[in-house]
Amino acid sequence: MSPVVLHVSQPVTAGVAVVVTQLVADQVERGWDVHVASPEGWLAERAAALGAVVHPWAAGRSPGPGVLGETRRLAAVVDAVAPDVVHLHSSKAGLTGRLAVRGRIPTVFQPHMWSFQASSGPVGAASLAWERAGARWTHRLLCVGADELAAGRAAGVTGEAVVVPNGVDTAVLRPADRAAARRAHGLPTAPTVVCVGRLAEQKGQDLLLAAWPAVLDAVPDARLVLVGEGPMQARWRAAHPDSPSVRWAGPTDDPGSWFAAADVVALPSRSEGMALVPLEAMSCARSVVAFDVGGVRESLGEGTGAVVARGDVDALAAALVSRLADPTSADLEGVRGRDRAVRGFDRRRVAAQVADVVAALAVPAAAGGR
Incomplete structure (x- = not known):
């Protein structure tokens, strides 16, 4: 029965x-x-x-x-x-x-x-x-x-x-052409960090925005794309309006296309159980940089990105810069992440x-x- x-x-x-x-x-x-x-x-x-x-x-x-x-x-x-x-x-x-x-x-x-x-x-x-x-x-x-x-x-x-x-659905969230994804979303050919998540205190996009000036100092043409909506959207967007280096993309039903457009995916959360975003990004073969909150180390393992101390915006910026400056190494992390996602998190x-x-x-x- x-x-x-x-x-x-x-x-x-x-x-x-x-x-x-x-x-x-x-x-x-x-x-x-x-x-x-x-x-x-x-x-x-x-x-x-x-x-x-x-x-x-x-x-x-x-x-x-x-x-x-x-x-x-x-x-x-x-x-x-x-x-x-x-x-x-x-x-x-x-x-x-x-x-x-x-x-x-x-x-x-x-x-x-x-x-x-x-x-x-x-x-x-x-x-x-x-x-x-x-x-x-x-x-x-x-x-x-x-x-x-x-x-x-x-x-x-x-x-x-x-x-x-x-x-995560590793059959749907698959590696895709970065250049094509950027064209589809109207993004330039430039080093790009993507952050997908609800715009809420827990998810910490304000910490990523606090780290962003240091990223720009090292990689002046870098782009940050914030995908999502939520209760902190109006406040954070008023403090950091759309500019050549920051884009507020709004909500999406197709996160995979945004991961595909990224060189690096950021997870600046203040707390998590086990976030889907790192798993989804790995499934799309993208390097992940995240704060050391619940489930992150279990998700990423070794060699798929970087885990930095929770709330350390300087360390977050440095980890992003190293991957934007060396996209070949970042892509290798993405390949390892794809394998990890398929084997452990399908x-x-x-x-x-x-x-x-x-x-x-x-x-x-x-x-x-x-």
């Missing part, structure tokens, strides 16, 4: 949503009865197109007074679906989902980065306290990297856990590992163990 799986996610765009759709696609192909509860948006539309049953669930991205109503609405979805396994994605779904289910149904919680790592003060303390308490309603903690699991354990989050990395291999975790929980539930 095919398992009935309910994925619950808020957010509905960017990396978390991409991971959810990868898992939905794999599980639908397996013939499972796959459901998705999420607010309206890209995730819901994509999941429906893949063959999942979508249940609209009104929920904000951050915790607040609306949590009680969100929990009640989600509990109604759970009752209607009667899943064998509930798979909760990110902190908001992890909060409301575990309050709604309370361990009555096998529950997988996938943090996609711990909530307490992204907050400080009273909010951070409350997030930490909740994650410790919520562990009792978590049948399997699914971490995207050893760094994420270690951070949870250090914070006192207990329970059975498994590590399965994020994956979405099909990763989705199969997640399916094994879910199926193991679903068997006793479907047999009446619930």
